Amino acid sequence: MAPRPALIKQVELTRVAKAMQAAGIKSWRIIARPDGSQEVVVGSMDTATLGPDPDELFR
DSSP: OOOOOOSSOHHHHHHHHHHHHHHTEEEEEEEEOTTSOEEEEEEEEOGGGTOSOHHHHTO
8 A cells, every 4th residue: 555645745844934934933833634734823923023012112
């Protein structure tokens, strides 16, 4: 019996990883389901890329 194809290809994972890094997102994961659907779950963002804290601007 031949092995089944991968749920997500390495080129797709690399593309998502580079996009997350460029957006400043530190924590993320991909959920690849057996039906072929994929979901990217984002955990947190790097605060350095968001700009200054609005509360700090008024002090």
